[in-house]
Amino acid sequence: MRLRDRNIFITGAGSGIGRAAALLAAKEGAAIACAEIDESTLKETVGLVEDAGGRVLALPCNVTDRDAVKESVDHAARELGGLHALLNIAGTGKLAHTADVSEEDWNRTLGVNLNGTFWVCQAALPHLLEQRRSAIANVASIAGLNGQAYSAAYCASKWGVVGLTKALAVEYVKRGLRVNCVCPAGVKTPLIGQMLPPADADPDLMARFGLVMKFTHPEEVAESLVFLISDAARSINGVALPLDFGNSAS
């Protein structure tokens, strides 16, 4: 059990990668706090973890609300007896021609993906730093390492997550906290179904999504997240790990 006796705060736990991570972390022995804006999917995830024998706390929470985030994180730390790791997974996205991106869409994408990740990191920091060793793993995207057409807001938010990850990794390296992120390409989750290209998208520009058109599964991303917060990754800090079958290598 790679996460025995570890308490882990997980955002976006109601669906896709977040749910897979919650199930895997619990299976690996962690007690988990699941934070999620959608109360019905949160309830489902909590039920699945409990059915599998895991210890889990349900926290309805909007990661864009700084005060609510702090309240949820502090509550989780109190209930579980401290926090050892954080998985920032909540995210959103929408593809559009840059000229058509509304202020609302821009703010929502940056608000959830970047501001939300930051608020949760900031709230969790004092708890994580109480431990001798602790870890954060953020979910960025391959869109946080490359430029992608029709993805201005999403790319900007995910490049921000990569930058935030590296900044914290450097700042807290001497205090036992490691901070890394994963950068998946296409993952089979509800989100990918929402991120449809505009009807008149240029197919040459869309080909940029990958040389190998292969999707990964949420459980595979969860494996990388659990690895990054486990002791097996004790020398890994500040990396943005592409999960893209090597597409970004070329």
Ligand SMILES: NC(=O)c1ccc[n+]([C@@H]2O[C@H](COP(=O)([O-])OP(=O)(O)OC[C@H]3O[C@@H](n4cnc5c(N)ncnc54)[C@H](O)[C@@H]3O)[C@@H](O)[C@H]2O)c1
């Ligand atoms: N699916 C992909 O192809 C892909 C690729 C690269 C990166 N990602 C990233 O992976 C992460 C997880 O996405 P997924 O693919 O599992 O999608 P998903 O839609 O299945 O899960 C996202 C979860 O985040 C929750 N969420 C959204 N806004 C929130 C908020 N304000 N507060 C709290 N929770 C909120 C949603 O309710 C949902 O449960 C995201 O950060 C996404 O950008 C996904």
